[in-house]
Amino acid sequence: MDILKAEHLAWDLPDGVGIIKDISFSIESGKLVVVTGPNGGGKTTLAKLIAGIETPSAGHLFFEGEDITKKNITERAKLGVAYAFQQPVRFKGLTVRDMLELASGHALDDAHLCDLLGKVGLCANEYVDRELNASLSGGEIKRIEIASVLARGAKLSIFDEPEAGIDLWSFARLVETFEEVRRNQSGTLLIISHQERILNIADEIIVIADGLVRAAGPREEILPTLLADEKSPRCPLGKESALV
């Protein structure tokens, strides 16, 4: 069964420039799907359209068969869509514990907090009572953002460049976590990434460039073409190589 289906999605900047031009795809429940492609190709905008942060200028989105195109962010979150921002916001006064409890919808005991933060390579003892303010580094705040989405246990979790700003060791732990989610069938993952290690664990890969789907299909089919493109002097998909 498809958990998410996009039909001819489009989104324009206020000056009329099209960022998402005509995108259609579907994602099967329980899969790990990676969206990749050149910078500026529309990947983050697509994620925001799915989460309800932006409204499409054309097209439709279906979640578990229901048309959610006109539903707002809150309504989509309640249906089971979760979104980890590429650049997480900071909060004065909210602690890591507050954020994770808000995300999960209930109080969390120490063991649960430890489990959630451990999935992103953080020690709960050191972090639960810290404020989500400027005292945390970019990598720390990013990992807490990811943990907040994991805490939701949503039907569809969207991660926008989860690797950005994260050290190699934490990133390796994060890749394991994504694999665990898939293995346990505890949700569908849509990950925007340029990282080969994440592409390597995908069930499906969607390549987006210049606001269009350039390729989509099983990893075994799409990844070799991407790797071949990376070695070519100029990427045939667009402005730059999809792999970084």
Next chain:
Amino acid sequence: MNKITESLLRVVSDFGGTFKGAYNVREDGGCAGRQSSEHIKLESKKDGPGLIIRVAPGTKGETVYIPACVTHGGIDDLVYNDFYIGEGADVVVVAGCGVHNEDDSEARHNGIHRFFLEKGARVVYREKHVGTGKGRGARRIDPVTDIQMAEDSYMEMDTVQISGVDSTMRRTNALLKDRARLVVRERLLTNGTEWARSDFDVTLEGEDSSADIVSRSVARGKSRQEFNSCLRGKNRCNGHSECDAILAESGSVVASPSLEAANLDAALIHEAAIGKIAGEQILKLRTLGLTQEEAEERIIQGFLK
């Protein structure tokens, strides 16, 4: 004490039906209960309204409660409380104030607290203010805190104005000797047509003295706030003051920081930020399932925590 006082005390001073240890409850300008402890003595001033509170040197782990409540209009309560904190003592002072007014005339409490910390003394001072009642008469609370800090002393002020106070004029003055440290965490919420002003005047006179003042405020409705701070560095010292304010609806905030350094090694910093709730913060909480209104409330609640 009357029922209104009991109700206010539960909000402003952790009152659970009784106080443990030393306390004095002030109600409508009179004394509604007092008790000294072995190490903390409370006595009435002989030259005017108020108390002298003496904490014996070396007293550790005790709390003294000195809440004040005004329960109806037509009261203008003025009180002078002097705290003498003995050398090496380490105590908590809880000094909440609640003003309830169902009348047309004004109800006001004006508490002037003077602290004298001896060498090595430590005080955590907690002060919570609230206004209640539906009377047309204003609810006013105008606290003044004067602090004299001897060598190696430490004072932490945790002050909060929750809601319902129509007008407040808060003044805090401190003089710090060698290695003394003052920490202030102030939180103010105003709504409707309320007005709040908070002034700090802190002099870092001693070598290696330090002060860290953080004021967080939210101005909602048509309320107005003013924040004025003056940090004076007269020796090798560290001073930091910060004013963070969130505006909602038609609220307004004026922040006027001032630094005066009279020593090459005086390190003084001021930070001020005033603005509405960041849109990205609301978006993040909405992606967790909160509505716009719930997200705003949660952000303000956390900000003022």
